[in-house]
Amino acid sequence: MNGREPMAEVRVTVASKVGLHARPAALVAKTAAAQRVPVTIAKAGAEPVPAGSVLSLLTLGARHGDEVVIAADGDGAKDAVEAVAALVTTELDG
Incomplete structure (x- = not known):
């Protein structure tokens, strides 16, 4: 084991x-x-x-109700994925 966290990945629905x-x-x-x-x-x-790129997110074309996969690799990957997933699964339109 090299002391690195394994890759973290989660599937969530765009809210x-x-x-x-x-x-x-x-x-x-x-x-x-x-x-x-x-x-x-x-x-x-x-x-x-x-x-981390607004342009990339816009071209992704993820709509309300779409399932997306959020992933990261390295130290802090789990926390990074969880932080992004928390936003994606929250109604942010207001």
């Missing part, structure tokens, strides 16, 4: 009514970018994109 667009995308990107490890997000069957 915001506008999906990961506009304000929700900005909030998710800010949180993802603040993590100690890079965080990715992907829709089922699609390539993961950097969760």
Whole structure:
């Protein structure tokens, strides 16, 4: 064992009514970018994109009710994934 945390991954459903667009995308990107490890997000069957990039989140096209996979690798991966997942599963439109 090399002392590194294993990769962390979680599947969650997008809660915001506008999906990961506009304000929700900005909030998710800010949180993802603040993590100690890079965080990715992907829709089922699609390539993961950097969760810390608003543009990447907008092009992902994740809508309300879509399932996405949030993943990170390295020290702090579990905490990073949980922080981003908490936002994705919260109604952020208000």
